[in-house]
Amino acid sequence: MRPLSALSAALLTVASVTALPSDPQGQIPILSNELHKPKGGKGVGHFSEWSRETKKRFLIDWQEGRESEWTIVQGNEGGDLDSMTAALTWAYHLEHSTANTSDPLKAVALLQTATHALDLRPENKVALENSQMTEGHEDLLTIDELPEDPETLAPKLKGIILVDHASPLRKWSNAKILSIFDHHVDRGAGPDAKPRIFERTASCTTIVARTMLNELERLPEEYHMPHxxxxxxxxxxxxxxxxxxxxxxxxxxxETSKRVLNRSAWADRKVEDVMEELDDILSKAKKDLDHLGLRDLLRRDWKGDLVDTPSPRTPTVSLGFASVPYSMDEQIEKTDFAELFDWFAVHAAWTAEVGVDISIVLNKYKIKDKHGKKKKIREIVLTVRDDVRIDQDQADSLFKTVKEALEADEFLKLKPWYRANELSTRQMVWSHESGAGRKIIRPVVEAAVLGWD
Incomplete structure (x- = not known):
């Protein structure tokens, strides 16, 4: 990773300083210019105006009973930059590519993250401000701004489109799935969706952008693509x-990055240089989390859904996953009392708020070995509550089932955390060096829940 340029430093502090219109070294032009924003931090440019107007039209149409005319493009509930960008990109493309046809489409991007949680990912804030979006995210439709519960709204819509998301959350299961773009494992949802693309790429935005450009270049006349x-x-x-x-x-x-770059304000730069610098800027912002408390760390990358079980007494349980880039010890230090009991008190308050039965917290951090080299360590925290959908006996049984499934996985090779003997009922912490994250651990847990009786 190369040293940050003067431009990178300016972009990283874009939220607190007034940026210049361009980098004095003549490199990547700075997109976010506070001098040009009107009072109140309103976004400028076609992209911000389109996003704000689309959100407004959707809410007006819902109020007037025309929600059946709308397609919602949605990513996963983790709300990372990839999921958000893919949803915004495809919604923009759908509306603009059909605007001059006999069947113009109404599409709005939905971020399945609450507004107050968006800035828990600093890289999102930097990227959105550089794209000249309105402060406070007023341009974006978030899950807490939906005027109707997803369970009742879903069947009224024209349909939904999934990006960076292989299957809809249970609350959206009654919606028609029109298209799917994902770079994960195909889970069989929406077999009749078109397009339906599952492809291994680093970013789902790659798949969406490539499809967008392919369709754009086939149009009789290209629509305006804001930089x-x-x-x-x-x-x-x-x-x-x-x-x-x-x-x-x-x-x-x-290849997709090159095609996008050629249409951007950075077209005179080499793709390798632009992408490396963007990665430097955003990765540094992504790591700026030391100011967050434990509750915010738990909710900043939270994904959960209902899972069916074979038990007639408990047909569904709620399962939630958090990913935290700090060790258990570091997280404990962020609590009021800096004690183990307080970690579980804060965690219990959060899981009670979101109504979760089973919680899995995935921690990752780095330590130096005896040779001074950094190595990655991961931890898994498992808890099961008995006050949401299941009673104490069921919770004990479910905890045992999931615990045994994780410990039996030969790839994970879990070791009890060094303070595991201090844990209470239905609490367990392990450490491991397998490198497995949520994509590997979640199917193990879900399979255990599906087999629990």
Whole structure:
């Protein structure tokens, strides 16, 4: 990773300083210019105006009973930059590519993250401000702003489109799935969806952007593509692909980035330089989490859903996953009393708020070995509550089932945390060095829940 340029430093402090219109060294132009924003931090440019107006039209149409005319493009509930950008990009494309046809589409991007949680991902804040969006995220439709519960809204819509998300959350299960774009494992949802693309790429935004450009270039006349959106696309791909240098980067990520770059305000730069610098900027912002308390760390990357069980007494349980880039010890220090009991008190308050039966917290951090080299350590925290959908006996049984499934997984090779003997009922913490994250651990847990009786 190369040293940050003067431009990078300016972008990283974009929320607190007034940026210059362009980098004095003549490199990547700075997109967010506070001098040009009117009082109140309203966004400028076509992308911000479109997003705000689309949100307004959707809410007006819902009020007047015309929700059946709308398609909701939604990512996963983790709300990372990739999921958000992919949803915004495809919603913009659907509306603009059909605007001059006999069947114009109404599409709005929905972020399945509450407004107050968006800034818990600093990289999102930097990327959105660089795309000249309105302060406070007024341009964006978030899950807490939906005027109707998803269970009742879903069947009224024209349909939903999933991006960076293989299957809809249970609350959206009654919606028609029109399209799916994902870079994870196909879970069989929406078999009749078109397009339905599952492809291994570093970023789902890559798949969406490639499809968008392919369709755009086939139109009789291309619609306006705002540079703010193009640069948001590049940002999402950059952070997911390590600036196009990570092991998961594909030829498609590279080629799509070049195509997007050629249409952007950075077209005179080399794609390798632009993507590396964007990755430097956003990755540094992503790590700026020391100011967050434990509750915010738990909710900043939270994903959960209802899972069916074979038990007639408990047909469903609620399962939630948090990903936290700090060790258990570091998180304990962030509590009021800096004690183990307080970690579980804060965690219990959060899981009670979201109504979760089973919670899995996935921690990751780095330590130096005896040779001074850094190595990655991961931890898994398992808890099961007995006050939501299940009683004490059921909770004990479910905890035992999930605990045994995790400990039996040969790939994980879990070791009890060094303070495991201090834990209470239905609490367990392990450490491991397998490198397995949520994508590997979640199916293990879900399979255990599905087999629990």
């Amino acid at each position: 703010e959106l193009l640069e948001l696309v590049l940002s999402a791909i950059a952070i997911d692909s390590g600036g196009l240098t990570s092991a998961i980067t594909t030829k498609t990520d590279v």
